[in-house]
Amino acid sequence: MCGIISYLGNRKTAGKLVVDGLKKLEYRGYDSFGFAEKVNGKIRLTKKVGKISEFRENGKTFAKTNLALGHTRWATHGKVNRVNAHPHFSADGKVVVVHNGIVENHAELRKFLRGKGVKFVTETDTEVIPNLIVEFLKKNNLKEAVRKTAQKLRGRFAFVAIVAGEEKLCAARNGSPLILGIEKFFPKSDDKLLAKIDGSAFFIASDTPAFLNHTPDVVYLDDGEMVEIEASPKQDHFHAQFFGITKGTAVKKRIISLDLKESKTEKGDFAHFMLKEIFEQKETIHRALKQDEKQLEKVAQLIRKSFGTFFIGCGTAGKVCATAEYLFAKIARRHVNVIFGSEFDTQEPFLTNKTLLIAVSQSGETADVLEAYKIAKRRGVKTVGVVNVAGSSVARGSDVVLPVNAGVEKAVASTKATTAQLAILTLLAYALAGKLAEGQQMLAEAGSQIDELLNPRYSEHLEKIAQKIKRVESMYVIGKGTDYPMALEAAIKLQEVSYIHAEGFAAGELKHGPLALITKGTPLIAFVPADRSLGVGGPANGYRQEVLSNVSEVKARGGRIIGVSPQNDPLFDEWIRVPDVGNAQPIVNIIPIQLLAYHLAVLRKNNPDLPRNLAKSVTVK
Numbered sequence: 001m002c003g004i005i006s007y008l009g010n011r012k013t014a015g016k017l018v019v020d021g022l023k024k025l026e027y028r029g030y031d032s033f034g035f036a037e038k039v040n041g042k043i044r045l046t047k048k049v050g051k052i053s054e055f056r057e058n059g060k061t062f063a064k065t066n067l068a069l070g071h072t073r074w075a076t077h078g079k080v081n082r083v084n085a086h087p088h089f090s091a092d093g094k095v096v097v098v099h100n101g102i103v104e105n106h107a108e109l110r111k112f113l114r115g116k117g118v119k120f121v122t123e124t125d126t127e128v129i130p131n132l133i134v135e136f137l138k139k140n141n142l143k144e145a146v147r148k149t150a151q152k153l154r155g156r157f158a159f160v161a162i163v164a165g166e167e168k169l170c171a172a173r174n175g176s177p178l179i180l181g182i183e184k185f186f187p188k189s190d191d192k193l194l195a196k197i198d199g200s201a202f203f204i205a206s207d208t209p210a211f212l213n214h215t216p217d218v219v220y221l222d223d224g225e226m227v228e229i230e231a232s233p234k235q236d237h238f239h240a241q242f243f244g245i246t247k248g249t250a251v252k253k254r255i256i257s258l259d260l261k262e263s264k265t266e267k268g269d270f271a272h273f274m275l276k277e278i279f280e281q282k283e284t285i286h287r288a289l290k291q292d293e294k295q296l297e298k299v300a301q302l303i304r305k306s307f308g309t310f311f312i313g314c315g316t317a318g319k320v321c322a323t324a325e326y327l328f329a330k331i332a333r334r335h336v337n338v339i340f341g342s343e344f345d346t347q348e349p350f351l352t353n354k355t356l357l358i359a360v361s362q363s364g365e366t367a368d369v370l371e372a373y374k375i376a377k378r379r380g381v382k383t384v385g386v387v388n389v390a391g392s393s394v395a396r397g398s399d400v401v402l403p404v405n406a407g408v409e410k411a412v413a414s415t416k417a418t419t420a421q422l423a424i425l426t427l428l429a430y431a432l433a434g435k436l437a438e439g440q441q442m443l444a445e446a447g448s449q450i451d452e453l454l455n456p457r458y459s460e461h462l463e464k465i466a467q468k469i470k471r472v473e474s475m476y477v478i479g480k481g482t483d484y485p486m487a488l489e490a491a492i493k494l495q496e497v498s499y500i501h502a503e504g505f506a507a508g509e510l511k512h513g514p515l516a517l518i519t520k521g522t523p524l525i526a527f528v529p530a531d532r533s534l535g536v537g538g539p540a541n542g543y544r545q546e547v548l549s550n551v552s553e554v555k556a557r558g559g560r561i562i563g564v565s566p567q568n569d570p571l572f573d574e575w576i577r578v579p580d581v582g583n584a585q586p587i588v589n590i591i592p593i594q595l596l597a598y599h600l601a602v603l604r605k606n607n608p609d610l611p612r613n614l615a616k617s618v619t620v621k
């Protein structure tokens with residue numbers, strides 16, 4: 001939800017470094033972009049509507065400077081146009097800010113600033129920030145002005161500010177991610193916790209891919225913290241100092257060396273990140289299984305001891321959580337509660353120090369999940385994070401972390417993180433049942449079957465089906481048991497990249513209303529289990545016949561049936577073969593639909609990596 005990056009250091013190519021970083025943050029927002037460079041005590045601004053990846057540089061694009069900051073926008077306040085694109089100036093042109101998040105009290109602050117004579121030029125909430133800094137600069141230095149400004153803002157935010165005439169960067173965080181990258185760290189002691197860090201250059205960004213090709217050494221800012229970067233007294237290097245927003249006193253931080261390789265975040269030979277990430281599932285399932293068994297057992301024990309376990313997630317992660325209700329009932333005979341992150345606050349009256357919260361999140365920065373964590377902390381609830389991004393807010397705020405290990409996921413539509421999360425929740429259900437080894441073996445076998453399944457011919461088969469349905473207005477997906485949340489997830493995948501109206505239903509629910517939507521040729525994707533499947537309390541021959549009955553009701557009304565199943569059936573107009581993998585079925589079932597959604601997006605000339613109106617990490621409520 002907006003990407004920000006800034007650079008201050010010994011290189012004179014700050015503008016280029018910032019733009020290259022923005023290109024790596026494009027998944028966070030891609031309505032418009034902009035960057036500011038400090039040149040001869042003044043600030044030079046470049047802003048454009050559109051995607052940073054389409055920005056063409058030439059010999060005149062960048063100034064020679066060692067200080068710059070940039071932003072790629074996902075609009076929250078104000079139309080998508082050049083004026084509303086960041087960076088934003090103060091009315092007197094002295095302070096420039098890039099911001100991620102929402103200033104909830106911006107109307108009130110505008111009123112206050114208008115009273116001081118400020119004339120606003122944009123519709124954004126951000127514009128109050130540089131103007132407040134100017135107000136506070138009248139009696140304070142930059143650090144204090146930024147700190148006092150941050151205290152005035154309500155809502156979740158991260159921002160970076162610079163002032164014309166000063167070689168400094170100052171940034172504050174409360175709710176939105178902010179990470180410091182240190183190029184050539186100069187250690188001055190053996191201390192692990194440092195209030196001041198010396199280095200040749202510093203980046204401040206919303207996410208690590210923005211600068212990982214320059215340095216793996218990072219410091220994660222926490223909520224209520226800020227950092228100021230400036231040249232050392234001898235002007236031979238730079239240093240960063242950390243402070244708390246509330247009191248302005250020094251805060252000690254730890255440097256973490258990431259082992260992520262920047263090359264892993266590139267597309268390679270694939271046309272899009274989404275396709276690359278779908279194919280990476282050949283190995284990510286196996287990586288997800290490499291869990292520390294002691295940690296798994298610890299979580300299983302927390303579930304056993306809890307009086308109420310809640311799984312929370314949003315969007316796709318929410319659908320992954322919904323499978324837990326079925327998996328835990330079937331494998332471990334245990335009831336768990338599942339609720340979207342944005343709805344968790346409705347459960348506050350039931351939360352005690354015996355409650356357990358298990359959050360599933362790819363980014364670990366989703367605002368709705370972080371809000372749930374705040375409530376959990378308030379109520380003494382223990383937290384477990386099933387999270388992909390190491391060092392994210394969810395990872396750092398959880399009592400126990402089960403790492404998803406899927407590697408950097410760049411496409412906005414989640415694929416490999418989804419199936420890895422499914423694998424971990426399945427493993428956890430087995431751990432809870434005291435059958436971890438059985439679960440590990442079952443999932444490893446499913447992983448091998450995925451390896452065989454994911455080949456170019458399979459993808460071509462899905463492309464052919466996509467060709468046949470690419471012009472439909474609506475399509476529906478059904479499933480029973482764990483396939484029901486997967487039907488919901490399939491619908492999300494189809495919606496977000498193909499822009500076709502898609503909805504998922506529990507198979508048996510169609511006849512209670514949605515059947516009225518079926519007309520001649522309406523595609524119905526049906527997850528149909530193999531004959532031998534045994535559902536929770538289901539009939540001995542499993543749910544196959546039951547789901548096929550629901551399918552035949554659609555077929556009788558002219559629907560076009562796309563069956564996702566280990567076995568073909570005469571009712572199917574198209575058959576998408578999937579292996580029969582028992583309790584790992586949701587994992588293999590969703591993969592062909594990811595591919596179908598991808599091909600539909602490409603055939604309909606949509607960019608599957610950057611779907612309209614969306615952003616990878618939703619850091620606003």
Ligand code: AGP
Pocket residue numbers: 313314315316317318360361362363364365366369412413414415492496615616617618
């Ligand atoms: C996934 O395809 C979606 N883009 C979206 O629903 C996503 O899963 C949701 O925003 C949650 O994100 P998280 O996993 O990073 O918390």
